[in-house]
Amino acid sequence: MVSSETAPAAGQRAKGLAPFLRSQMRNIAPFLTLIFLSAFFAFASPSFATIDNLGNILTQVSVTGIIAVGLTFVILCAEIDLSIASIANVTGIAVAYFTLQESYVNIPNIPLPGVAAILLALLLCAALGLVNALGLTVIGIPSFIMTLAMMQIAAGISALLVRGQIAYKVPGLISTLGSGSIGGIPWIVIVAAIMLLGGHLVLTYTRFGRYVYMVGGNREAAEYSGLNVKLILGAVMVISAVCSGIGGMLGVAHFGSAQQNEFDTYLLDSIAAVVVGGTSLFGGRGGIGNTIVGLFVLGVLNNGLDHVNIDSFLKILIRGVILLAALIINVYAQRLREKAAE
Amino acid sequence: MPEGQQPVLELQGITKSFGGVEALRGVDFALLPGEIHGLVGENGAGKSTLMKIIAGVHTEFSGRFLIDGHETHFRSARDAHAAGIAMVHQELSVAPDLTVAENVFLGNQPTNRLGLVQWRRMAREAGEQLSRFGIDVDPMSRLGDLPIGLQQLIEIARVLFSGARIVILDEPTSALSPPEVERLFATLRRLREQGTAIVFISHFIEDILRVSDTVTVFRNGRKVAETASAATSKGALIEAMIGRGGEALEHSYSDDLMLPRPSDSSVVLKVDQLSLARSLNDVSFEARAGEVLGIYGFMGCGQQELSRILFGKLKPDAGRLAVDGKPKTFASTAAARRAGVALVPESRRAMLFHQEPVYKNISISILDRISSLLLKPTQERDIAQRQVEQLQIRPPVVGLDLGMLSGGNQQKVALAKWLTYPPKLLVLCEPTRGMDVGAKNDVINIVRDLRAKGLAIIVLSTEPETVLSLADRILVLKRGAVVREFKNEPVSKDRLLEAA
Known part of the structure; x- marks a missing residue:
């Protein structure tokens, strides 16, 4: 080989600040957005920057947060799951379906002990996730289409279970976790925090987490490295469905009712949280940390717009514009990083 | 001018x-x-x-x-x-x-x-x-x-x-x-x-x-x-x-080269009547421990497909594979890896993660050997550092993103992935393509080391020099069929080209 005089003593530390910032664009931009939005609302409304309101924001993003944990895994693998909201809905309905309802609720349901109801509901969402997984990996249906079909299937099961009615009762444990609080902190916030932390630990410190990043970074290379890519993709689809199911059960308890189409807005919110946070739609970059920032951006935006007295119809448009801006940054950050790595 | x-x-x-x-x-x-x-x-x-x-x-x-x-x-x-x-x-x-x-x-x-x-x-x-x-x-x-x-x-x-x-x-x-x-x-x-x-x-x-x-x-x-x-x-x-006398490094291979007597060591891989539509036709051969089997042929002769079948990436239409005497049908590349088969494809892009650091690229194929649930980053870096030093990968910084390395060094990283826990069978596609003389020589030495350790190695190439510099026995593949086997006999670039 060539003489050693050439071996650059370099190392990555020798990089300048500018290339480093450029490569970190996807992490920095969402954070700046969050700070900017918070500052803006704090300035525009005296009621925004209060401890109480922080609690409100946390509670408001909890269900989205729980669902977004699983979705982060999926998007890191460069796949998508459009069935999350429907699966959340059907799981929430299922847990109510297996719980004794008041006599005026006219649903031909099957009351079971609370633990059994919860286990059956979890089994249901895991099974639906498994169907997604098999469709994606064994049959080879693109996840976009597969989960689009699953969205409809889960909605169909929901419809059959509640038949246009509304159920109210859920098992005690779910009720506590969804709507109770401990020491002034809502349980649902604690559950969301634990799940986000758990997701982060799995992604960062486990072998499976590494595989998720590598499959997302370069699927072909993962396969040529002898990884069981299909198994990993299947696993993330199941994880996504189970997180959605948990979010759905607690959501039902939180809202106080289980009914059709209850979670419709959560599909877009969850995808937005993950992507706005800076996790790459092309896979392999980002993580739960990004998702948390994304959740706060959405939470602050939704909550803040309520505080500043704005035309409520305009709010929808503003959210759309912010989402678009975040997507542009996401794609742009990917390009900058590729350039920095060149 | x-x-x-x-x-x-x-x-x-x-x-x-x-x-x-x-x-x-x-x-x-x-x-x-x-x-x-x-x-x-x-x-x-x-x-x-x-x-x-x-x-x-x-x-x-x-x-x-x-x-x-x-x-x-x-x-x-x-x-x-x-x-x-x-x-x-x-x-x-x-x-x-x-x-x-x-x-x-x-x-x-x-x-x-x-x-x-x-x-x-x-x-x-x-x-x-x-x-x-x-x-x-x-x-x-x-x-x-x-x-x-x-x-x-x-x-x-x-x-x-x-x-x-x-x-x-x-x-x-x-x-x-x-x-x-x-x-x-x-x-x-x-x-x-x-x-x-x-x-x-x-x-x-x-x-x-x-x-x-x-x-x-x-x-x-x-x-x-x-x-x-x-x-x-x-x-x-x-x-x-x-920067030094190079005449000795590059063999011209225009003269006859004597292939050794075939080894009688154990058969690691047995391929029996393998066929794949339009690519392979009734291919049978054996690869033995401590032997480098060269497979030569022009572009499109079916080499690429053959290598993919051996690593479980493609499924053959017909034929049987056996590793160490046990029949195998690889359902995935993971199954092939567990059976002791490793592949380095001809394209670096296909097996490396350009946005990840060197050490993650090296450890990815052996993670299940060093950690069951939790990652062990220190051990990963140590292993990678050893490989980087052994293969003289430059710059010798395992934390550097792979994309920052030159092509030849990336190729060495691709090889390094399989060297910590050597497989039974190593399949190399175009191992020296696009490499300079020095790096080529390095790869040749690595392959010889591995052969001495008793690995069965298959080298597939469209460059006669690559096959000639490495192989103990050479198969010539033409339009998906084995048309000639060179063993225990003189062989040269001309003879190979003629057979193909």
């Missing part, structure tokens, strides 16, 4: 660094009209970086850049294109699903007044252009159905006929068969007559000497020599490239 002619392109004092690693240091380079300028140097010497600067791919560098004597600064590849500079990259960049004619006219199809594509005219003109190049194909056939060598020729033809004044060819001959190389050279000479300036990068020094007027040698980001091709020799160029 006439003295005092105005260069079409002149670079002065070009310096370029990536993440603190200097790829080019104060390089001067001038290109005259009607000149074929050969560029040689080891991997990572800076040739490709310089060419990417010329082609407007890299836009940040220091130094002066003059076109026709006027200082210029390209902001994109588009600018370079507009200035009449075209480049054929090492990797094929064609649209396999489009027709040959569409590929030739990619981006400027002839249209009528309504803006509709004039198919008949396009097909006719594409056919004419290609036949001038000696390529005789139906312009309306799908490009992806043609052999890779032909696809590459068509891509080169497209660039050569695009009317560019400066054409850069990066390793254009690596996928071409000898007659195809001849056709390419004839065309290059014709373009030279018309005043086109051509830069020709290659590791095949004979090719450079035959076709170029001037040769420039790069070493470690510096220009170390520039000489008229007629006034130098292969040995002198190699010496300039690697």
Whole structure:
């Protein structure tokens, strides 16, 4: 080989600040957005920057947060799951379906002990996730289409279970976790925090987490490295469905009712949280940390717009514009990083 | 070349660094009209970086850049294109699903007044252009159905006929068969007559000497020599490239080489009547422990498919595989890996993670050996560090993103993935393609080490030199069938080419 005089003593530390910032664009931009939005609302409304309101924001993003944990895994693998909201809905309905309802609720349901109801509901969402997984990996249906079909299937099961009615009762444990609080902190916030932390630990410190990043970074290379890519993709689809199911059960308890189409807005919110946070739609970059920032951006935006007295119809448009801006940054950050790595 | 002619392109004092690693240091380079300028140097010497600067791919560098004597600064590849500079990259960049004619006219199809594509005219003109190049194909056939060598020729033809004044060819001959190389050279000479300036990068020094007027040698980001091709020799160029006597390093393989008596060690892999539609036909062979089996054949002979079947990436239509006497049908690459098979495909991109650090690239295939649930980053880095030192990967920094390494060093990382826990069977596709002499030698030594450790190794290549430098026994594959086996007998480049 060539003489050693050439071996650059370099190392990555020798990089300048500018290339480093450029490569970190996807992490920095969402954070700046969050700070900017918070500052803006704090300035525009005296009621925004209060401890109480922080609690409100946390509670408001909890269900989205729980669902977004699983979705982060999926998007890191460069796949998508459009069935999350429907699966959340059907799981929430299922847990109510297996719980004794008041006599005026006219649903031909099957009351079971609370633990059994919860286990059956979890089994249901895991099974639906498994169907997604098999469709994606064994049959080879693109996840976009597969989960689009699953969205409809889960909605169909929901419809059959509640038949246009509304159920109210859920098992005690779910009720506590969804709507109770401990020491002034809502349980649902604690559950969301634990799940986000758990997701982060799995992604960062486990072998499976590494595989998720590598499959997302370069699927072909993962396969040529002898990884069981299909198994990993299947696993993330199941994880996504189970997180959605948990979010759905607690959501039902939180809202106080289980009914059709209850979670419709959560599909877009969850995808937005993950992507706005800076996790790459092309896979392999980002993580739960990004998702948390994304959740706060959405939470602050939704909550803040309520505080500043704005035309409520305009709010929808503003959210759309912010989402678009975040997507542009996401794609742009990917390009900058590729350039920095060149 | 006439003295005092105005260069079409002149670079002065070009310096370029990536993440603190200097790829080019104060390089001067001038290109005259009607000149074929050969560029040689080891991997990572800076040739490709310089060419990417010329082609407007890299836009940040220091130094002066003059076109026709006027200082210029390209902001994109588009600018370079507009200035009449075209480049054929090492990797094929064609649209396999489009027709040959569409590929030739990619981006400027002839249209009528309504803006509709004039198919008949396009097909006719594409056919004419290609036949001038000696390529005789139906312009309306799908490009992806043609052999890779032909696809590459068509891509080169497209660039050569695009009317560019400066054409850069990066390793254009690596996928071409000898007659195809001849056709390419004839065309290059014709373009030279018309005043086109051509830069020709290659590791095949004979090719450079035959076709170029001037040769420039790069070493470690510096220009170390520039000489008229007629006034130098292969040995002198190699010496300039690697900075020491190089004659001994590159065997010419034109003389007979005696293959050893076949070993009678245990059979690691047994392949029985393997067939795959249109690619492989009734292929049977054995690979033994401590033996390197070479499989030689022209591009498209079925090698690639064979290697994919051995690693569980493709499923054969018929036939059986057995590893250590046990029949196997690999459901996935993971199953093949667990059975002790490892593959290094011909494309680095296909098995490396460019945005991840070197150590993650090295550890990915062995993670399940070093950790059950939780990662052990320290151990991963230690293992990677050992491999990096053993294989002399430069720079020796395991935390550096893989994309920052030069091509040859990336290739070593691809190999390093399998070396910590050596497999029973190692399948190497084109292990030395696009590598310089020094790196080639390194790889040859690594493979010999592994053979001594008792691995069964299969080397598949379209370069006779690669197979000859490594193999103990050689199979020749032709249109998906084994047509000749060389063992315990003399073999040479000529004999191999003849058999294929």
